[in-house]
Structure formats: C-alpha cells, structure tokens
Amino acid sequence: REEAGAMxxxxxxxxxxxxxxxxxxxxxxxxxxxxAENLKLFKKWIGEDAWSMKKTAEYTEEDLRRIKAKQE
Incomplete structure (x- = not known):
C-alpha cells in the first residue's frame, strides 16, 4: 500500500x-x-477499473479493493 499507484x-x-x-x-x-498490448496486459493484471494515477494518500479503501494483483 505504501507505493499504491506508482507502477x-x-x-x-x-x-x-x-x-x-x-x-x-x-x-x-x-x-x-x-x-499498447503490453499495457493492456498490465491493466488486466491490476484490474481495468483499478488503474489510477492517484498517489497513496489519495487512495480510498474502495480503490484498494479494486486492485486484483496479489499483495505479498
């Protein structure tokens, strides 16, 4: 969560x-x-509706739930 949106x-x-x-x-x-194809792949991995330019402090809990990529 510390780097949400950076990638x-x-x-x-x-x-x-x-x-x-x-x-x-x-x-x-x-x-x-x-x-374009490789970017689409990343967006699919993250979640199309989760792709955001927000910085960490701007993320809501709902925004974080949209992210499909697994956190470890």
Missing part, C-alpha cells in the same frame, strides 16, 4: 494524465506496436 503512473501511456505525457517506464513496454 501505474510510471507505465501509463499518457491517456490518464493532464499533460498527456506517458510515464517514464512506458517506453520499456516494448516496441511501438507492442506497447
């Missing part, structure tokens, strides 16, 4: 940000044509 902010393609800039790790999702 999503870094991998986002920019469609969820005010300035439209992708996260600093988006380019590592593959070649241009692979990126």
């Amino acid at each position: 999503m902010r870094r991998l986002d393609d920019g469609s969820n940000t005010k300035d439209g800039q992708p996260g600093n790790m988006y380019r590592h999702l593959g070649r241009k044509e692979e990126r």
Whole structure:
C-alpha cells in the first residue's frame, strides 16, 4: 500500500494524465506496436477499473479493493 499507484503512473501511456505525457517506464513496454498490448496486459493484471494515477494518500479503501494483483 505504501507505493499504491506508482507502477501505474510510471507505465501509463499518457491517456490518464493532464499533460498527456506517458510515464517514464512506458517506453520499456516494448516496441511501438507492442506497447499498447503490453499495457493492456498490465491493466488486466491490476484490474481495468483499478488503474489510477492517484498517489497513496489519495487512495480510498474502495480503490484498494479494486486492485486484483496479489499483495505479498
């Protein structure tokens, strides 16, 4: 929970940000044509309705319940 949203902010393609800039790790999702598919895979793992650019302090308990990825 300490880092909730960090991975999503870094991998986002920019469609969820005010300035439209992708996260600093988006380019590592593959070649241009692979990126969209690989991002979809991450969103499926996290949960489509859980993908959020919020910072940890902004998350509600409901937001955290939406995350499908297993916490360890």
